[in-house]
Amino acid sequence: xKFLRGSKAxxxxxxxxxxxxxxxxxASAIIRYxxxxxxxxxxxxLNVFPSDVDGISDEFLAEFGGEPVGLWRDGLGDATAPGCxxxxxxxxxxxxxxxxxxxxxxxxxxxGGITGGTFGSNEFSxxxxxxxxxxxxxxxxxxxxxxxxxxxxxxxxxxxxxxxxLSDVVYRRAMDWDIPPTEFNEFVTHVGVEANSEANGGNVxxxxxxxxxxxxxxxxxxxxxxxTINVDFEDNGPNDHGSVFDFAFGExxxxxxxxxxxxxxxxxxxxxxxxxxxxxxxxxxSLGQQAGSPDEGLPATFLFGFGGVGGTEPGSxxxxxxxxxxxAPGEFVFTSPEPGRWFDPPFAFGFEYExxxxxxxxxxxxxxxxxxxxxxxxxxxxxxxxxLSPGELFDFSTLxxxxxxFRLVGLDRLLDIEDPGFATAFPLFLDxxxxxxxxxxTALTVDSLPPTxxxxxxxxxxFLISGLFLIRRMTKKSQHRVM
Numbered sequence: 001x002k003f004l005r006g007s008k009a010x011x012x013x014x015x016x017x018x019x020x021x022x023x024x025x026x027a028s029a030i031i032r033y034x035x036x037x038x039x040x041x042x043x044x045x046l047n048v049f050p051s052d053v054d055g056i057s058d059e060f061l062a063e064f065g066g067e068p069v070g071l072w073r074d075g076l077g078d079a080t081a082p083g084c085x086x087x088x089x090x091x092x093x094x095x096x097x098x099x100x101x102x103x104x105x106x107x108x109x110x111x112g113g114i115t116g117g118t119f120g121s122n123e124f125s126x127x128x129x130x131x132x133x134x135x136x137x138x139x140x141x142x143x144x145x146x147x148x149x150x151x152x153x154x155x156x157x158x159x160x161x162x163x164x165x166l167s168d169v170v171y172r173r174a175m176d177w178d179i180p181p182t183e184f185n186e187f188v189t190h191v192g193v194e195a196n197s198e199a200n201g202g203n204v205x206x207x208x209x210x211x212x213x214x215x216x217x218x219x220x221x222x223x224x225x226x227x228t229i230n231v232d233f234e235d236n237g238p239n240d241h242g243s244v245f246d247f248a249f250g251e252x253x254x255x256x257x258x259x260x261x262x263x264x265x266x267x268x269x270x271x272x273x274x275x276x277x278x279x280x281x282x283x284x285x286s287l288g289q290q291a292g293s294p295d296e297g298l299p300a301t302f303l304f305g306f307g308g309v310g311g312t313e314p315g316s317x318x319x320x321x322x323x324x325x326x327x328a329p330g331e332f333v334f335t336s337p338e339p340g341r342w343f344d345p346p347f348a349f350g351f352e353y354e355x356x357x358x359x360x361x362x363x364x365x366x367x368x369x370x371x372x373x374x375x376x377x378x379x380x381x382x383x384x385x386x387x388l389s390p391g392e393l394f395d396f397s398t399l400x401x402x403x404x405x406f407r408l409v410g411l412d413r414l415l416d417i418e419d420p421g422f423a424t425a426f427p428l429f430l431d432x433x434x435x436x437x438x439x440x441x442t443a444l445t446v447d448s449l450p451p452t453x454x455x456x457x458x459x460x461x462x463f464l465i466s467g468l469f470l471i472r473r474m475t476k477k478s479q480h481r482v483m
Contacts, residue, residue, distance in 0.1 A: 027042050027054070027119035027120075027121075028040065028041050028042055028048045028049075028052050028053050028119075029048070029053060029119075029121035029126045030048055030050065030053055030056075030069050031121070031123070031124065031125070031126060031143070031152075033145045033149070033150055033151070033152060033265075034149045034150035035073055035074040035075070035150055035266065036071070036072070036073055036074070036150040036151070036152070036265050036266045037069055037071075037072040037073075037074075038069075038070075038071060038072075038126075038143065038152045038264060039068065039069030039070055039072070039081075040121075040126045040128065040141075040143055041104070041106070041128075042117070042119050042128060043104035043111055043114060043117070043128055043130050044089060044104060044128035044130070044139070044141030044154075045087055045088040045089055045104045045105050045106065045215075046070040046071065046080055046081075046087040046088075046175070046264075047068045047069070047070040047080060047081050047085040047087055047106050048068060048069050048070075049066065049067075049068050049069075050066055050067075050068075050069060051066055067081065068081040068085060068106075069081060070085070070087055071264050071265070071266065071302060073266040073300050073302070076180050076181075076266075076299065076300055077180035077181070077183075078178070078180065079177060079178060079179050079180070079266070079288055079302040080175055080176065080177070080178065081178070082178040082180070082183040082184070083176070083178055083183065083184060083240075084107050084108075084176050084178075084211075084212060085105070085106035085107045086105065086106075086107050086108040086174065086175060086176035086211055086212055086242070087105065087106075087108075087174065087175040087176070088103065088104050088105025088106070088108050088109065088173075088174060088175075088215035089103065089104060089105075089139075089141075089171065089172060089173050089174075089215055090102065090103030090104070090109070090171070090172040090215040090216045090217045091103070091132065091137065091139055091158060091169070091170070091171050091172075091217065092168075092169070092170045092172075092216075092217035092218055093135065093137060093158075093160075093166045093167070093168065093169045093170070093252075094166065094167045094168050095135045095137075095162045095164060095166050095167075096162075096164060098134070098135070099218065100113065100132055100133075100134040100135045100137070101113050101132070101216055101217055101218045102114040102130070102131075102132040102133065102134075102137075102139070103172075103214075103215045103216040103217070104130075104215070105174070105215045108174055108212060108213065108214055108215050109214040109215045109216050109219070112216065113132055113133050113134060113216075114130045114131070114132060114133060115130075115131050115132070115133040116130065116131045117129050117130035117131060123327075124144055124145055124325070124327040124328075125142065125143060125144040125145075125325060125327070125333075125335070126141075126142075126143040126144075127140065127141070127142045127143070127335070128140070128141045128142075135162055136160075136161035136162045136163070137158065137159065137160060137161065137162065137166065138158075138159045138161060139156070139157070139158055139159075140155075140156070140157040140159070140336065141154050141155075141156055142154065142155045142156075142157075142325075142335045142336065144325030144326070144327070144333065144335070145325055145326045145327065146263060146265070146280055146323070146325070146326065147279060147280060147323060147324070147326055147345075147346060148263075148265065148276035148277075148279050148280055149276075150265050150266055150267055150276070151263050151264070151265030151266075151267075151276050151280065151303065152263065152264045152265055153261055153262070153263055153280070153323065153325060154261065154262040154263075154264070155259060155260075155261055155325075155335065155336075156171065156259065156260055156261070156262060157257050157258070157259045157336065158171065158249070158252065158257065158258045158259075159252075159256075159257045160252040160253065160254060160255065160256050160257070161255065162254065163254050163255075164254055165251050165252070165253055165254060166251060166252040167250070167251050168248065168250070168251075169248070169249040169250065169251070169252055169258065170205065170217045170246055170247065170248050170249070171217070171246070171247045171249065171260075172213075172215055172216075172217040172221070172244065172245070172246045172247075173215075173244070173245055173262065173306075174210070174211055174212075174213045174214075174215050174221070174242070174243070174244040174245075175211050175242050175243055175244075175304060176211030176212055176240075176241070176242040177211060177241065177242040177243070177286075177288035177302065178240075179288045179289060179290040179302060180290065181290060182238070182290040182291040182292065184240040185237070185238045185239065185240060185291045186237055186238055186239070186240075186241075186288050186289060186290055186291060187235045187236065187237040187238055187287075187288075187289045187290075187291065188209050188228075188233075188235075188236050188237055188239075188241055188242065188243065188286060188287065188288055188289075189233065189234050189235055189236070189286065189287040189289075190207060190209075190228065190231070190232050190233050190243065190284075190285075190286055191232055191284070191285050191286075191287075192204075192232070192282070192283050192284035192285060193207045193230060193231060193232050193284060194230070194231060194232050195283075195310075196283045196284050196309055196310045196311070197230065198248055201310075201311040202283065202309060202310045202311045203247040203248055203249055203260075203309040203310070203311060204230075204245065204246070204247060204248075204284060204309065205246040205247065205248040206221055206229070206230060206244070206245070206246040207228075207229070207230055207243070207244065207245045207246070207284075208221060208222065208223035208224070208225075208226075208228045208229045208230070208243075208244055209223060209224050209225050209228040209233075209236060209239075209241040209242065209243060209244075210222050210223045210224050210241065210242070210244050211224075211241055211242020211243055211244065212224070212242070213244040217246060221244045221246065224239065224240075224241040225239065225241065235289070237291070238291035242286075242288070243286035243304060245284065245306065247260070247306070247309050257338065258313060259308065259313060259314060259315075259322075259338070260306065260307065260308035260309055260313070260314065261280075261306065261307035261308050261314065261323065262304075262305070262306055263276075263277065263280055263282055263285070263303065263304070263305040263306070263307065264303070264304055265302070265303050266300050266301065266302045266303065267300065267301055267303065268298075268299070268300060268301075269296055269297045269298050269299075269300070269301055270287065270289065270296055270297030270301045271296075271297075272301070273287060273297065273301040273302075273303045274287075276303065277303060277305050280305070280307060280323065281307050281320075281323070282305035282306060282307050283305075283306055283307055283308070283309045283310040284305065284306045284309055285303060285304065285305030285306065286303070286304040286305070287301055287302070287303055287304075288301070288302040288303075288304070289301050289302075307323070308320070314341075315338065315340075315341030315342050315343070316341075316342070317342060318342050318344075318367055318368060318371070318427040318429070319427075320342070321341075321342040321343055321344030321425075321427040322334060322337070322341050322342065322343050322344065323344060324343070324344075324345050324441065330348070330442060330443035331440075331441075331442055331443075332345040332440070332441040332442070332443075333438055333439075333440055333441075334438065334439040334440075334441075335437075335438055336436075336437070336438075337436050337438070337439040339359075339362075339430070339431045339432045339433075339436070340429075340430075340431045341429070341430065342427045342428065342429050342430075343427070343428055343429075343430055343439065343441070344425050344426065344427040344428070345425075345426065345441050345443065346425060346426070346443075347411065347425055347426050348411070348426070348443035348444060349409065349410070349411060349443075349444055350407060350408055350409035350410065350411060350443075350444035351407065351408050351411075351426070351441050351442065351443060351444060352405065352406075352407045352440075352441070352442040352444060353405065353406055353407070353408070353430070353439070353440070353441055354404060354405045354439075354440040354441075354442075355404050355405075355432060355436045355438075355439055355440075356436065356437045356438045356440065357434075357435055357436045357437030357438065358434050358435065358436075359404070359432045359433065359434035359435055359436035360396075360402045360403065360404060360432055360433050360434055361396045361403045361404065361406065361430065361431075361432045362395070362396055362397065362431045362432050362433050363393060363394065363395055363396065363429070363430070363431040364378075364393070364394050364396075364428060364429060364430050364431070365391065365392070365393045365394075365428070365429035366388045366389070366390055366391060366392050366394075366408075366428065367390060367391070367426060367427055367428065368390055368391045369390035369391060371390075371425075371427075373390055373411060373426075374390070375387050375388065375389055375410070376388045376408050376409070376410055376411055377408065377409045377410045378394060378406060378407075378408060379406060379407040379408070379409060380399065380403055380405075380406045380407075385399060388408075407444065408428070409444060411426060
């Protein structure tokens with residue numbers, strides 16, 4: 001099954017499901033980011049038939065010929081849909097001594113062990129919520145734009161509503177690379193598998209090149225090439241294969257959750273793909289490249305990665321923060337955020353923070369001095385209420401009123417932006433009371449600041465790459481670079 005290739009006439013327009021919070025029985029969506037499109041089905045797996053997307057334009061149908069959309073790059077074609085619609089996921093866990101599972105894929109095991117659920121989308125994001133049939137376990141897949149142009153980020157949350165501890169929680173994700181124009185004959189690379197194995201304190205229980213694996217974690221995944229099992233490898237192939245990963249998350253307490261990230265995208269070559277994955281702090285990843293130029297990965301390299309699978313959940317420290325979705329330049333969204341976490345957009349002069357859904361901020365902790373920040377002004381209601389030192393905790397209850405919005409400004413005073421290697425982030429610990437629908441952060445420029453009595457900034461730093469803020473510490477560069 002081949003994709004119609006050629007120029008795209010949508011001119012940046014996204015294809016969306018026509019109703020937010022729709023019944024999961026009749027919903028799917030396709031969204032665009034840069035040169036890359038992502039098609040997501042009701043239950044959170046990829047490979048969507050455009051004709052199944054409610055309200056899709058005739059122009060879109062004409063351009064794509066009605067063929068399925070999984071991970072598609074403008075001018076090249078789709079990397080997961082040709083041939084087998086094998087992309088999908090599964091969750092298994094033990095509750096009350098009963099091993100249960102639920103899974104979703106078009107071809108690799110179909111859909112089973114799942115009941116109920118909701119699906120919604122807008123121009124920039126897609127969210128799927130489903131429940132397991134045999135236990136009170138919910139699985140959310142929230143897709144949006146990541147900090148790297150052309151790469152989608154999915155925040156995956158497994159929630160335990162059983163009333164008791166879940167044990168041996170496993171999440172499987174499988175996909176068959178079919179890289180155009182040499183579909184069914186591609187090079188595949190795995191990085192981070194060994195470093196993040198269970199034996200080394202990470203969450204990787206199993207990995208191989210078997211993109212055709214049944215996505216039910218209770219069924220053995222196997223391998224196309226046995227030499228790829230549980231090891232890192234570079235440019236294996238060319239062959240018709242892909243990737244499968246099992247992540248073991250141990251126990252989830254009653255009413256607890258486990259969250260991690262998936263990254264799907266494309267880039268103009270191998271180097272650009274690896275840089276995007278490093279930017280996103282991916283622990284484990286797979287690269288798919290056409291036969292013929294594996295060293296450079298031209299004209300495009302497709303990527304499939306995971307964050308928060310190195311043994312610690314995102315948000316546990318300033319070095320392992322929760323990353324945002326990026327609906328527009330300078331805007332950062334954390335969907336269904338959990339309190340008591342570190343959150344991290346790229347660096348700017350200042351940020352405005354807002355909770356939606358009725359939650360109220362209770363505490364914040366500024367980044368440590370090791371990251372190079374000096375004193376930071378906390379602004380509430382247009383007034384500077386506190387000058388915060390590095391690593392300082394602020395208790396919002398001392399203000400005597402509820403705070404749902406605030407600003408931090410003056411973040412750049414001790415940073416050497418003229419250093420050629422300059423790159424930083426701004427992780428912030430935030431806690432609140434109540435349930436938050438979203439945590440919103442907006443990057444501030446000098447012109448966006450109202451008069452508050454705040455000192456003039458000595459330097460304004462807003463790095464824009466491909467229309468997005470892409471400045472982060474490259475903490476894992478040496479670990480992930482494919483040699």
